[in-house]
Amino acid sequence: MSTRTGERQQPWSDEPVEQGRILVLSDNPIARSIAVIASTVGRTVVVEAADDGGPGLDPRRGDAVVLCDHDAPDAPGVLRAALASDAAYVAMMASRGRAAGLLDDLVAEGVDVTTLHVPAGHDLGGKAPGEIALSVVAEIVAESYGRTGGPMRG
Structure with a gap:
């Protein structure tokens, strides 16, 4: 015989969780979709529209940096700075083949790229900007909780 207290357990927590910002370069459909989805899950998003890195993303401890345009003129500089920072997640939108030269x-400059997520996001199979953005935000959330992002079913 089981006893029930009448209180329902909820699968979420009402306790606020402090998370870093999501910094996105540059402004394109995927970046805008990342902003919408990440904002919906309670993350602060900064989209830098200038494809030359603008005034600088200035990543801080716990931030996620997503380079949505691997052809941006300052892509190498943005990645150099992000990988050298205390950012918790650094990713680039590009296939491994497209990213290889960069x-x-x-690596030839001595930059450690072992923590760089390329291609960015989880392998959901999506092709539309919103689907790609969903995979990136899912990976950021999973990483922030130390999870792999795999299925919850056992």
Whole structure:
């Protein structure tokens, strides 16, 4: 015989969780979708529209940096700064093939790219900007909780 207290357990917590910002370069449909989805899950998002890095994303401890335009003129500089910062997550939108030259250049400069997520996001199979953004935000959330992002069913 089981006893029930009448209180329902909820699968979420009402306790606020402090998370870093999500910094996105540059302004495009995927970046705008990341902003909408990440804002919905309670994350602060900064989209830097200037494809040259603008005034600088200035990542802080716990931030996530997402380079949505691997062809941006300052992509190497943005990645250099983000990887050298205390950012918790650094990612670039690009296939491994498209990113290879940029990664080779960074490695030749002595930049440690082992923590760089490329391609960014989880393998959900999505092709539309919102679907790609969902996979990136899911990866950021999973990483912030030390999870892999796999299915919850056992």
